[in-house]
Amino acid sequence: MAQYKRLFPTAQEFGRWIPGLLACIAFAVVAMNIESLVSSLAKESGGFWKVLKQSGFASYVIILLLGGMLIRNTLGIPEVLRDGVNIARPIIKPGIILLGAHYMWGDVVKATGPAFLMVVAFVFGTALLVMVLGRRFGVPDSLAGIMGAGVGICGVSAIIAMSPVVRARPRDLFYAIATILLFGTVMLFTLPFIGRALGMTQPMFGAWVATAILNTAQLTAAAALYDSWFTGNAALLSATIVNIVRVVFIPIIVLFGIWYYIIRPAGGKAEKVDVWKVISEKFPVFVLGFFAIVLLNTFGVFGTAEQLGKRSPMATLLGKDIMKWYFAIGFAGIGLNIDIEQMKKAGGTAFAIGVVAALFKAGISLLVILALGPDFWARMVASG
Amino acid sequence: MSENNELEAKDREIFMSERREDIGALIVAAITILVVLLLVAAGYPPEKLSEIVRAPAHILG
Numbered sequence: 357m358a359q360y361k362r363l364f365p366t367a368q369e370f371g372r373w374i375p376g377l378l379a380c381i382a383f384a385v386v387a388m389n390i391e392s393l394v395s396s397l398a399k400e401s402g403g404f405w406k407v408l409k410q411s412g413f414a415s416y417v418i419i420l421l422l423g424g425m426l427i428r429n430t431l432g433i434p435e436v437l438r439d440g441v442n443i444a445r446p447i448i449k450p451g452i453i454l455l456g457a458h459y460m461w462g463d464v465v466k467a468t469g470p471a472f473l474m475v476v477a478f479v480f481g482t483a484l485l486v487m488v489l490g491r492r493f494g495v496p497d498s499l500a501g502i503m504g505a506g507v508g509i510c511g512v513s514a515i516i517a518m519s520p521v522v523r524a525r526p527r528d529l530f531y532a533i534a535t536i537l538l539f540g541t542v543m544l545f546t547l548p549f550i551g552r553a554l555g556m557t558q559p560m561f562g563a564w565v566a567t568a569i570l571n572t573a574q575l576t577a578a579a580a581l582y583d584s585w586f587t588g589n590a591a592l593l594s595a596t597i598v599n600i601v602r603v604v605f606i607p608i609i610v611l612f613g614i615w616y617y618i619i620r621p622a623g624g625k626a627e628k629v630d631v632w633k634v635i636s637e638k639f640p641v642f643v644l645g646f647f648a649i650v651l652l653n654t655f656g657v658f659g660t661a662e663q664l665g666k667r668s669p670m671a672t673l674l675g676k677d678i679m680k681w682y683f684a685i686g687f688a689g690i691g692l693n694i695d696i697e698q699m700k701k702a703g704g705t706a707f708a709i710g711v712v713a714a715l716f717k718a719g720i721s722l723l724v725i726l727a728l729g730p731d732f733w734a735r736m737v738a739s740g
Numbered sequence: 741m742s743e744n745n746e747l748e749a750k751d752r753e754i755f756m757s758e759r760r761e762d763i764g765a766l767i768v769a770a771i772t773i774l775v776v777l778l779l780v781a782a783g784y785p786p787e788k789l790s791e792i793v794r795a796p797a798h799i800l801g
Binding site: 453 | 760763789794
C-alpha cells in the first residue's frame with residue numbers, strides 16, 4: 357500500500373498518477389471487450405467459445421487479475437506507471453459506495469440481520485481464536501494481535517488499525533499483510549469454483565466470500581467473478597452488505613485489542629482509553645458514503661422504478677454501469693500489484709496460525725450458509 | 741528517533757493512507773452523482789447515459 361504524509365494529494369502527485377491510471381483504464385477496456393467478444397462468439401458459434409465462457413476464464417475479472425499478475429511478474433511495471441497503478445486499486449471504493457444505489461433503507465435493515473450473524477459469529481470469533489492461539493503457541497503479542505484483527509475482520513485495514521495497540525514492528529506488519537494478501541489471492545481464484553461446484557446461489561456465495569476472504573478488494577473481485585457466470589449481481593450485493601457490516605467492526609476489534617493486550621494484563625491499572633478517539637480514527641469513513649447513497653435512493657433522488665422489485669434507470673446507471681468501470685479499474689490495479697516475490701516472504705508460526713484460522717472460518721461459515729439454505733440468504737439482495 | 745516516535749510516525753502515515761483512500765472514494769462518488777444528476781437535469785435520459793457508459797466495453801462484440 358502506498359503511504360502518504362499528507363491527507364490531500366499535491367498537483368505533482370496527481371500528475372504522477374495519470375500515466376498508470378490511463379494504463380489501468382486501457383487494460384479494463386481491453387478486458388471488458390474480450391469478455392463481450394467471447395460472449396458474442398459463444399452465442400453465435402457455441403463450441404470452444406461456449407466452453408471458454410462457461411469456464412469463467414474469459415470474465416473481465418479473471419482477465420484483469422490473472423493478466424495483471426502475469427504482466428507484473430514477467431514484463432514488470434515501468435517506473436512511470438507505478439504510482440498510477442498503485443492508486444488504481446482503491447478505485448474499487450467509490451464503486452462500493454455507488455452500489456448503495458441498489459438498496460432502499462428497508463433492504464439494508466433486512467439484509468444486515470444475516471450479515472450481523474456472520475460478522476459476530478465468525479469474524480469476531482476468528483479474531484479471538486487467533487489471539488488466544490497466538491498466546492498459547494508463544495507468538496509475540498505484536499504479531500498475534502495484528503494477525504487476529506487481520507484474519508478476523510478485514511485484512512489489511514484491520515491490521516493497520518490494530519498495529520499501534522500491540523506496538524507491531526514493521527516486520528510484523530509486513531508478515532501479517534503478506535499472509536493476508538497471499539491467502540486472499542489463493543481464495544479469490546478458488547472459492548468461486550468451489551461455490552459453483554456446490555451449486556451455491558449468488559447471495560449465498562456473496563455471504564460466504566465476504567466472510568472467508570479478508571480483503572475488501574479481493575472479495576469484491578471474487579463476488580464479481582461469480583456474478584459473471586450468472587445474471588445480475590446478487591453475489592456482489594450480498595458480499596457488500598456483509599463486508600460493510602464487517603468493516604464497521606474495525607474500531608470495535610481495536611477496542612477489544614486494547615482490553616485484551618493492555619487493560620486485562622494491567623489488572624485495571626492501565627491508562628484510561630479515549631474510546632471516541634479510537635472510534636473516530638479507526639472508522640472506515642467510506643462506509644458513510646454507502647449509507648448516504650442508500651438514503652438518497654430511499655428519498656427518491658435517483659427517481660423511482662417503473663416496476664416493484666426493479667431499480668430506477670438512474671440507480672442502474674450509478675449502481676451497475678458506472679460502478680462496473682470503477683471495479684474494473686480497481687481490479688486492474690489489484691492484478692498489476694500482485695507481486696509473487698513479496699508474497700513468498702509470508703511465513704512462520706503467525707502464517708500457520710493465520711491460515712489455519714482463516715481456513716477454519718471459511719469451512720465452518722460454508723457449512724452454516726449451506727445449512728441455512730438459499731431462501732435465508734435471498735434477503736441479502738435488494739428489491740428496489 | 742526513538743522506537744516510540746518511529747512507531748507513532750509510521751502509524752500516522754498509515755492512518756493518512758487509509759483516510760486518503762476513503763476520503764478520495766467519497767469525493768469521486770460525490771462527483772459522479774453530481775455529474776449524473778446535472779446531465780439528467782439537462783435533459784439526457786439515464787437510459788441513454790447507461791448506453792454511453794456501456795459502449796466502450798462492447799467495441800469488439
